[in-house]
Amino acid sequence: MTSEVADSVEVAEIAPAADPGFLQRYGGTIEYILIPGAALAAALGVFGVFVALFGKNPLDLYFYMYQGAFGSWFSWQNTLTRTAPLILTALCTALPAQLGMVIIGGEGALLIGALSATGAALLMQSAPPFVVQLAMVCAGMIGGGLWIMLAGGLRQYRGVNETISSLLLVYIALAVLNHLVEGVMRDPASLNKPSTREIGAANMIGSIPGTDVHWGLVFGLVAAVASYILIYHTVFGFAARVAGGNVRAARIVGLNVGKLILTICFLAGAFAGLAGMVEVAAVQGRTNANLAAGYGFTGILVAFLARQNPLAIIPVAILLGGISASGGLLQRRLGLPDASVLVLQGIIFVAVLASDALYGRIGFLKGKS
Amino acid sequence: MADGTIGLWTVPLAVFGGAIRVSTPFLFVSLGECITERSGRINLGLEGTLVMGAMSAYGISYLSGSPWLGVLAAGITGALLGALHAGICSLPRVNDVAVGIALMLFGTGLAFYLGKPLIEPTAPRLPAIDFGWWSDVSQVRSALRINVLFLIGVALAPILYWAFRTTRWGLLIRTAGESSDAARAMGHSVFAIRLRATMVGGFLAGIGGSFLSLFYPGSWNEGLSSGQGITAVALVIFARWDPMLCLWASLAFGGAAALGPALQSVGVTSGYHLFNAAPYILTLAIMIITCSPKRTLTGAPAELSITR
Numbered sequence: 001m002t003s004e005v006a007d008s009v010e011v012a013e014i015a016p017a018a019d020p021g022f023l024q025r026y027g028g029t030i031e032y033i034l035i036p037g038a039a040l041a042a043a044l045g046v047f048g049v050f051v052a053l054f055g056k057n058p059l060d061l062y063f064y065m066y067q068g069a070f071g072s073w074f075s076w077q078n079t080l081t082r083t084a085p086l087i088l089t090a091l092c093t094a095l096p097a098q099l100g101m102v103i104i105g106g107e108g109a110l111l112i113g114a115l116s117a118t119g120a121a122l123l124m125q126s127a128p129p130f131v132v133q134l135a136m137v138c139a140g141m142i143g144g145g146l147w148i149m150l151a152g153g154l155r156q157y158r159g160v161n162e163t164i165s166s167l168l169l170v171y172i173a174l175a176v177l178n179h180l181v182e183g184v185m186r187d188p189a190s191l192n193k194p195s196t197r198e199i200g201a202a203n204m205i206g207s208i209p210g211t212d213v214h215w216g217l218v219f220g221l222v223a224a225v226a227s228y229i230l231i232y233h234t235v236f237g238f239a240a241r242v243a244g245g246n247v248r249a250a251r252i253v254g255l256n257v258g259k260l261i262l263t264i265c266f267l268a269g270a271f272a273g274l275a276g277m278v279e280v281a282a283v284q285g286r287t288n289a290n291l292a293a294g295y296g297f298t299g300i301l302v303a304f305l306a307r308q309n310p311l312a313i314i315p316v317a318i319l320l321g322g323i324s325a326s327g328g329l330l331q332r333r334l335g336l337p338d339a340s341v342l343v344l345q346g347i348i349f350v351a352v353l354a355s356d357a358l359y360g361r362i363g364f365l366k367g368k369s
Numbered sequence: 370m371a372d373g374t375i376g377l378w379t380v381p382l383a384v385f386g387g388a389i390r391v392s393t394p395f396l397f398v399s400l401g402e403c404i405t406e407r408s409g410r411i412n413l414g415l416e417g418t419l420v421m422g423a424m425s426a427y428g429i430s431y432l433s434g435s436p437w438l439g440v441l442a443a444g445i446t447g448a449l450l451g452a453l454h455a456g457i458c459s460l461p462r463v464n465d466v467a468v469g470i471a472l473m474l475f476g477t478g479l480a481f482y483l484g485k486p487l488i489e490p491t492a493p494r495l496p497a498i499d500f501g502w503w504s505d506v507s508q509v510r511s512a513l514r515i516n517v518l519f520l521i522g523v524a525l526a527p528i529l530y531w532a533f534r535t536t537r538w539g540l541l542i543r544t545a546g547e548s549s550d551a552a553r554a555m556g557h558s559v560f561a562i563r564l565r566a567t568m569v570g571g572f573l574a575g576i577g578g579s580f581l582s583l584f585y586p587g588s589w590n591e592g593l594s595s596g597q598g599i600t601a602v603a604l605v606i607f608a609r610w611d612p613m614l615c616l617w618a619s620l621a622f623g624g625a626a627a628l629g630p631a632l633q634s635v636g637v638t639s640g641y642h643l644f645n646a647a648p649y650i651l652t653l654a655i656m657i658i659t660c661s662p663k664r665t666l667t668g669a670p671a672e673l674s675i676t677r
């Protein structure tokens with residue numbers, strides 16, 4: 001056995017052009033799927049034990065989670081509706097991560113995006129729906145983009161830690177939203193729940209034909225694929241990854257790191273802002289405090305679970321969307337509190353981060369190049 | 370004056386009283402985080418620890434009838450979360466900032482889950498010491514109703530300041546924070562030092578949470594903490610990892626946070642939400658003023674991932 005391994009290493013050294021074997025070629029990919037998958041399974045196991053402590057049957061739990069997330073066409077539609085904002089807010093963390101920045105303020109950009117989009121729609125009530133929708137997309141993306149660009153700019157030009165500043169901006173965004181929704185933008189008819197005026201049924205972006213899933217899902221898919229191409233198949237993305245790997249090297253080869261940071265942060269915030277626009281234009285129809293539903297925070301988890309890869313974000317967002325979709329069923333059938341989804345998300349997050357220690361340590365994958 | 374009307378003086382007085390009341394959680398979390406960060410680790414999860422502390426303090430106080438037992442429970446819960454953070458961060462290639470974010474979500478989620486049955490019942494609160502007995506003015510009396518935890522926190526700041534400088538324990542923490550190699554060369558386990566520092570940090574943050582649920586605002590609900598934990602972590606950075614500066618900064622923050630309610634009490638209601646966001650805006654403003662891209666912050670522990 002030992003000699004065999006030694007031989008294969010030798011062959012690889014002598015003839016690197018020879019077929020390196022399945023594990024060597026795909027070992028890295030297998031690792032990237034296997035380890036987060038194992039972490040996810042472990043987290044589900046821990047959560048099963050947790051609910052068992054409260055006298056619930058873990059098998060019931062898994063059954064209802066599957067039922068609520070992927071068990072029927074109805075559940076699938078519910079899941080996919082939640083997937084859209086998760087893809088977009090996950091990109092808000094994943095794009096700056098290419099530059100080595102940890103941005104966790106997607107929730108703030110979502111709120112500002114929703115507010116800007118609503119503002120644009122309310123100002124343009126007489127325009128044709130298509131124009132209004134386009135204006136909402138632009139306003140939402142610009143609003144959210146500038147919000148995260150602020151965090152990026154502060155990091156680049158003032159050395160302010162972007163993780164903390166972006167999180168502080170979430171609370172500031174929430175205050176701005178509440179201030180406007182209860183002030184100048186308030187619909188006088190909304191008594192118990194202060195809200196803005198409705199953007200109007202004609203201006204809603206509607207559902208994908210044949211489903212109840214709104215068009216926001218398509219926005220999310222396009223954004224994720226475009227981000228993947230941008231990061232892995234363009235010079236700009238390559239420059240960003242160089243700067244993320246080593247800022248000094250990037251400066252030496254003449255990259256404008258400040259411009260990279262501002263552009264990437266704007267794009268990241270723009271996607272989260274788009275998530276806010278989608279929530280307004282496809283779900284809520286208006287802006288109020290309901291929008292702070294935590295999509296921005298779940299998006300952070302999605303990005304980390306997908307290892308900041310824009311394409312991997314899509315399946316992970318579907319999975320996490322499914323978990324949050326199953327929350328209602330868990331509440332009704334098992335009597336679990338609605339926060340159980342948050343607990344599970346927290347356990348998954350911790351397990352996934354702890355599993356980072358496993359890379360390069362799995363015995364049968366050691367042969368990978 | 371005898372009838373208790375003091376007109377516009379209500380606002381500065383309420384800000385002063387608020388500075389004392391509202392600053393206590395900031396103070397405990399920032400002192401705790403100060404210890405953790407001095408050992409070379411950053412724990413962003415103290416927001417979750419704060420909420421867990423608030424929930425467990427309220428629960429234990431309700432079940433046992435003793436609020437002080439609740440405070441202890443909050444501290445122990447915080448220390449356990451701290452141990453979890455330290456344990457995961459000690460694994461190779463694990464990023465402490467990310468683990469902090471994860472524990473922030475986990476802590477708040479777990480607190481909401483376990484705290485569901487605690488929203489209705491009323492638990493015994495912590496007593497306050499009445500320093501305003503000499504005054505007839507009700508606002509003065511309420512501003513000077515001071516909780517013992519605040520006094521403990523105020524005393525803790527100079528003690529920590531002294532301990533960091535002169536005790537063996539303080540030197541060990543600082544060594545681990547400045548150079549883990551040096552600590553290792555001296556024959557000390559960096560893991561053990563950071564584990565203890567993070568657990569003590571979590572213990573203090575948990576106690577800060579118990580103040581929220583057992584004294585001010587003095588009830589348990591899911592909106593209890595909105596970012597106080599993370600604000601306190603940011604506060605440590607511009608307090609330059611100095612416990613005494615943490616104390617002054619916490620007081621300033623308490624005052625800023627009390628501005629909204631104080632103005633509301635005299636009838637200024639417009640911009641209520643913006644005034645409530647004052648601590649966050651203040652944090653951001655101070656970070657913008659005091660940080661610089663050119664140099665690392667003076668006093669920053671060299672091992673800290675967030676400043677490297």
